[in-house]
Amino acid sequence: MFSNKESFKTSFLKRLEGMYGKVFKDSTKREQYQTLGNMVREYMSSDWIETNELYRSDSNKQVYYLSIEFLLGRLLGQNLLNLGIRDVVVEGLNDLDIDLEEIEEFESDAGLGNGGLGRLAACFLDSLSTLNLPGHGYGIRYKHGLFDQKIVDGYQVELPEQWLRHGNVWEVRKPDEAIEVSFWGNIESRNENGRLVFNHNATEKIMAVPYDLPVVGYETTTVNTLRLWNAEAAHNPPHHDVLRYKRETEAVTEFLYPDDTHDEGKILRLKQQYFLVSASLQDIVSNYRKKNHTLKNLHKEVAIHINDTHPALAIPELMRILLDEERMSWDEAWTITRQTMSYTNHTILSEALEKWPIHLFQPLLPRIYMIIEEINERFCKKLWEKYPGNWNHIENMAIIAHGLVKMAHLAIVGSYSVNGVAKIHSDILKNREMRNFYEVYPDKFNNKTNGITHRRWLIKANPQLTNLISETIGTDWLKDPYQLIDLKRHAYDPALKEKFDKMKQERKAILAKRIFEQNGTIIDESSIFDVQVKRMHAYKRQLLNVLHIMYLYNRLKEDSNFKIHPRTFIFGAKASPGYYYAKKIIKLINSLAEKVNNDSEISKVLKIVFLENYRVSLAELIFPASDVSEQISTASKEASGTGNMKFMMNGALTIGTLDGANVEIMEAVGRENMFIFGLTAEEVQCYEEKGGYYSSDYYHHDSRIRGVIDNLVNGFFPDAFGEFDPIYDSLLGEGDQYFVLRDFSSYVEAQERVDKAYYDREKWREKALINIAHSGYFSSDRTIKEYADDIWGIEPVGIRI
Missing domain, CATH: 3.40.50.2000 (Glycogen Phosphorylase B;)
Structure with a gap:
């Protein structure tokens, strides 16, 4: 049924009429999606049965x-891609005046x-x-x-x-x-x-x-x-x-x-x-x-x-x-x-x-x-x-x-095996958190750095970049993501950098359109898209990001000579229903967005967007459009992270702490192609074990910090009296568990480096291409091979290798 577009169209129309008892012209988009989904599942069923039979007999x-x-x-788009039938389906649906992307929206x-x-x-x-x-x-x-x-x-x-x-x-x-x-x-x-x-x-x-x-x-x-x-x-x-x-x-x-x-x-x-x-x-x-x-x-x-x-x-x-x-x-x-x-x-x-x-x-x-x-x-x-x-x-x-x-x-x-998910995480388990067990079972502990599937997060999510890479280094990387490293030798090519910039702008326009449709916010597509999307938790420090935006707002209001490249800050996060503090951070982000976006002068330079109901399908729009990847967890707290890999694979540059897989990303791309800041894991652990950190000292000795902390309680948010007292108390009264104020100055300095670097667009594109080139290591194919060889002891038994 998928051998060519004519065969597909005939099968599609026959199946739709049989399933819903109506002619094609009377069908809904949802019925078209359901019909196509059923056809795809049926198409793979013979291989599914054969695979199961092989496993039973092997x-x-x-x-x-x-x-x-x-x-x-x-799953529709991913299955079409993996089965190699997407082009036939797109061509057949186009003949029927159906947009595949439009009916994909009917899949939850x-x-x-x-x-x-x-x-x-x-x-x-x-x-x-x-x-x-x-x-x-x-x-x-x-x-x-x-x-x-x-x-x-x-x-x-x-x-x-x-x-x-x-x-x-x-x-x-x-x-x-x-x-x-x-x-x-x-x-x-x-x-x-x-x-x-x-x-x-x-x-x-x-x-x-x-x-x-x-x-x-x-x-x-x-x-x-x-x-x-x-x-x-x-x-x-x-x-x-x-x-x-x-x-x-x-x-x-x-x-x-x-x-x-x-x-x-x-x-x-x-x-x-x-x-x-x-x-x-x-x-x-x-x-x-x-x-x-x-x-x-x-x-x-x-x-x-x-x-x-x-x-x-x-x-x-x-x-x-x-x-x-x-x-x-x-x-x-x-x-x-x-x-x-x-x-x-x-x-x-x-x-x-x-x-x-x-x-x-x-x-x-x-x-x-x-x-x-x-x-x-x-x-x-x-x-x-x-x-x-x-x-x-x-x-x-x-x-x-x-x-x-x-x-x-x-x-x-x-x-028989206990593994962490990044080198630094596994070392912390062995040397600190699970040290007692490591002493008893040293042979059990090992590391398997996380990975992501480039089939979802690059080939499917970003066809524009996929085509650009294939035009540049050929198509071998599609099956072997390690081959992305070949892109590195082209990273200095002015023509490629120009094409990359055009691709990035196209993806930014796509995301900007979705933001307008979902939030009603018009954003500057030429601004820096600075993105933090992940689960809302205190240790991931969305709060540090927000306090920095508040600082920028104050500085722009107070100093007419202060200039920065226009920046759009994009957030996406869910807080667990019972996580009171995390919900306060979400409210703070949205209150700040209302203030900033409605300021006629400041909104020309800063915009804040909180995209509700962050999920995989939304992430597939966000990662390809991003310029800056916020990976700013307190060092030693993030086991690995995988969002950092998805951003990297799509050419966003990381601003981050030396935490989780950020460390290995830095080892791959070089410190000069990231923006590293903040305490190290060892310094955090030293504070936790020996004390010596007093957040109030930073409040009293840094006017930038004092200004944004006071903004939480001094009427800066006129309709939120008392709303952010718990955040204020967590930073000053409760000791700032995740060292937000300790890392604030270093974070501001790193963001200034981001701003300066973005003005040199040629160099920025070069850094982005180097990040993409090194992203192949962070493929889940590599991770799974390591699990299969080192832990599970399983071997390929597929029908066709």
């Missing part, structure tokens, strides 16, 4: 990637993630398929995802994310493969032939119903699977209140990250996590049993990867299966489990290293808690042998302590 090792998030974005971004964690998982799935590696994803099919963000009077308002309102053309529901997951109840033990056997009784069961999505590789016939679980009521629920049971069951897969401010929300989050791992582990074991009579060699054919701590309950769940269902001994089950599980740590922030109160955990998951208790007891016994009498050391490393179950500790103890 004895090679396979990896199962467990993640609470998969931030896929829209899949509400399956929030930020970098979920987007990384999506990039990894893309690379697994493209590299013909046997890899499966397991996640949750959230009905509403996180939330739809609306900005009302400058405040974030959360609305249910209705991404499934019109269905999901890519998914296949498989109710016959549903799996029971058990909660609550009680545990009875009995002696059976000299062995202690445990029964989980009086449980509340819910059904995990799988929905499968195909993950197609680029120019290959490998189609892997992302299996998403939906929580549904059991057929005969043993529950006295059926309506309550139904509501509680549906709540398990209703929202990503339920608010865990109170115990009810904590229980729901924990329930959600166990639901994911129990359904997934049972499914993995069931598939393995179809090929093998015993699970004794499970670890030789199966690798299970835990993406952050959310799926860490996979460790005790596999132990439960091996102990209670397979009747293995503890030692045998533990050996298999530890040789099967690997874990990626994504944070050093203590609040993000999950800890569950025992009084909630034990009643909900009684058998799992028993197993974790036993793991902890045996682990602490070994620690006692290594550190006899050192109770404090053992207490700090224990999996269960102070009434809490510590998931990061469980993940480390129960896996």
Whole structure:
């Protein structure tokens, strides 16, 4: 049906009429999208079936990637690109007077993630398929995802994310493969032939119903699977209140990250996590049993990867299966489990290293808690042998302590590999945050610097730059992003720099149009597009960016001789519903935008845009248009970052701290092609350990800082009296945890270097091209090859390599 445009048009019209019972001229754009989506899914189905059959018959090792998030974005355009049929479809639709980009707008971004964690998982799935590696994803099919963000009077308002309102053309529901997951109840033990056997009784069961999505590789016939679980009521629920049971069951897969401010929300989050791992582990074991009579060699054919701590309950769940269902001994089950599980740590922030109160955990998951208790007891016994009498050391490393179950500790103890996601992050884990564990398990720890798929973030998102690169260095880089380095020798070519500038202006015009349509704000397309788009969090320091804009505003108002290149500051971020402080930062950004954008003089030089409901499809417009990439987290706090790589790949220059993957980007492109500022990770850690930082000193001794801090409370925002007191207090009264004021002067100086550098457009374009040339290293293909070789031990088994 996609062999040529005539064949495509015939199939498209026939399918549309058959699906909707109407002629083409009466069809809607949504119906056209649904028709095309169904055709594409059907087109890849034979390869999907063949890939699954190959995996069932092949004895090679396979990896199962467990993640609470998969931030896929829209799939139509990506699938057309990977299948190599986009040109045929565009030509055929054009003949029918249909714009592909217009009907793509009718696809919702899949509400399956929030930020970098979920987007990384999506990039990894893309690379697994493209590299013909046997890899499966397991996640949750959230009905509403996180939330739809609306900005009302400058405040974030959360609305249910209705991404499934019109269905999901890519998914296949498989109710016959549903799996029971058990909660609550009680545990009875009995002696059976000299062995202690445990029964989980009086449980509340819910059904995990799988929905499968195909993950197609680029120019290959490998189609892997992302299996998403939906929580549904059991057929005969043993529950006295059926309506309550139904509501509680549906709540398990209703929202990503339920608010865990109170115990009810904590229980729901924990329930959600166990639901994911129990359904997934049972499914993995069931598939393995179809090929093998015993699970004794499970670890030789199966690798299970835990993406952050959310799926860490996979460790005790596999132990439960091996102990209670397979009747293995503890030692045998533990050996298999530890040789099967690997874990990626994504944070050093203590609040993000999950800890569950025992009084909630034990009643909900009684058998799992028993197993974790036993793991902890045996682990602490070994620690006692290594550190006899050192109770404090053992207490700090224990999996269960102070009434809490510590998931990061469980993940480390129960896996054979623990990796960070950037060199500096992995070093911090080994030398500081997880030093105690590194001393016990030095061979477990390793680094796998994150990567992004250039197929989504360059080839699909930026066809103008894609064509320019291919015209310059050929097309080999499309399959091998390392080949982008060939662009470096052309970076000094005046003709190429001129073409690059024209391409950038075209992309800026596209984004400016979207900003006007969405916000009603007219922006100067010749201004510097200075962009910070990422999850709203104090350590990411959107506040530092805002205080700098306030400083620029004050300086421009006070000093008529102060001149800067026009600058458009673009923000995009969601704050977690319960994150009060982050919501205040969003309100501050929008209040400042209202003041600046409505100042008739200043708005000629400065504009501020907050793009609500930041998501993958919006990001695909933002990255290609950006000039400056804000990567300004407090050094040592950002594990890696992947937005920094997407900006770099699209020719934006980084202003950033030496944090996360910024360090490796600098090593690749050279310090002269970035704008580095601020404290180093070592300096931050020194302050945290020894003290000596007093934010009030910077307030009193720097008039620039004093001016912007006072603006938070002195009526600078006339309609926001008292609104920003919590921000003021956090910076002065509470010690400025993330060193915003300490780094302010260095940040201002770096921004002055940005402004000066942009005036030399020839040199700026050269720096941008050098960044693009070095971006190939930061491909998720490279990252996945490293995982496959160094951690999982899997090899390509695709149909066509």
